[in-house]
Amino acid sequence: MSEAPKQTKKPVDDGNFDKEVISKWPDLELAQTRFMINHPEVNANVKEAKLTKLQEAIKENDMAPFYELVCAEFKIAADATQLSAMKAANAKRIAEITAEVEDAEKNLGESEVRQGLLRKFEYYCQIGDKENAQKAYTATYEKTVGMGYRIDLVFAMIRVGLFFLDHHLINKYITKAKDLMEQGGDWERKNRLRSYEALYRMSVRDFAGAADLFLEAVPTFGSYELMTYENLILYTVITTTFALDRPDLRTKVIRCNEVQEQLTGGGLNGTLIPVREYLESYYECHYDRFFIQLAALESERFKFDRYLSPHFNYYSRGMRQRAYEQFLTPYKTVRIDMMAKDFGVSRAFIDRELHRLIATGQLQCRIDAVNGVIEVNHRDSKNHLYKAVIKDGDILLNRIQKLARVINA
Template identity: 50%
Template structure:
């Protein structure tokens, strides 16, 4: 039944589109011919998500027709719109190879020209691609650049965009940048209250209200699990957020008791001990546990000393290269 309906729909639409294309080629100009081909392309793009097992065939037909339409297109802006249609298909199917190639193609088109509105739209597409491929740092930067110019409603509503922006920013920005770009951002403040638990999640982290942070995070996890782009990275995001909050807590202390930390987070001492031991072993937290005394001792790395050691190492490598080169020249 599904195949019959598809074939009937495909046959009928093709007759309409072919007659429109033929009429445009015989009686109208180049712009009308392009519009007729574009209409056929958009038809395939629209039905791609309703074809079930035939979606691969439809996607191929859509991409093929978009290429035909592109060959009839001269203006850079119109070519960009065709790239956006391709990106929508790639994001729907999570075809990361197609998305990556389309983004590169769009950037090359911008070198030929292009308006700011389309450039800002591309930032959201690229940010969503980065988030879907676990590049949260770049995704946060692109989303933050697009907050005041967001027009990409064909992907998701503004509420969802703010949801992605806050989540990616929390695990990638330092405390000062988070305050400036997210916590105090008027565009975010006007919307964040509409998303359950998100405001409490963000503010409790910044204000060091760790009990509230954990309770709001528990409520937010269901929203993350239901999101098609974040769900594959759910466990990874959970670990990164906990790394951020534990690091923020420990940054204030040279040493602190496990009991005090467990009380601050509203969990048991055994839970904190198990959690921190995993993060310490993975190199995520710079501290050590004195289980006998029940104390956590922080041992933050010295950034300046590390930079000095790296400089010395690179200098030794350069001197060795110069010595080898001098021997070759002497010969």
């Protein structure tokens, strides 16, 4: 008697097998190029070269919606012939994909329908059509069953938000990605989410939140669709020097093998050498070198980075304040001219900076202009905590009394 053939169980497609389902569109390098063309301090010849590069990419990928956007933004006349040809190519490709989806709905299965919808979504991302990309995302997401595939879709929408720096869109889909991760995201995608969220937090000036996430992303980084590994190291150093105190900076950055390996190597074409010197001069208290490196990074990197550019003044002020605090902490009194010499600046500059920080309560010291010294008021942490508890207790008692009056009324 012959045995019945064994039935093999068909594996369930949960979306965790294929890590490259979503393409790398939209291309964030094009967004950086667009930013540089708009920047008022970029040399005219450099702008012209970047505009040519951007137009070539637009033409190559038939990016008609994005072409109309940048022409209006740069106040340049659109090439009517090129725009018409790109729109025709867009319409043709969308019609082809729509026909494939309709055929799949009639003759094939749900998986083929989802793949067709995914191609349409990717195409809208490729041509820079944000509105239609959001509509296509919704249709694709509804047809997607696997958790991994759904998370990849959400990542793509975060990239759309980053491409246009639409913070509402980015925040919405980061929240969505976190919810999906709690339902069953895999390890690799959780690591990728850290990079996405870190970049977003840095772009909205949450340097402390970004620093923690960048540090977690460094050992297992894989989100090359967002940034290069060198840029990850740059952002990690920039945010951690701003957010961490000295013990944490030593433990998490100075002694981090992955960070130090990149900084020691200097990066491609030496791009990380200034970053290494910036970190070392700050940590080793070489304040004159630190000011030079901070100014160099500000003028050469921060201003021309689309994520950091809106915040470079805020960052520079914050880092100068941290350097002053670090310098003043060991002293009870220090001469103003000695401090100015250590920082490599004029006495008038230090005097002006300290007046601003003391007036706003950011530095706990006072200036004795007659004797030319700074008197440091070291905060008693226990006394400060005691006063904070008393203050918070008074606020709580007042609220309880108000609540009691409402209840008894």
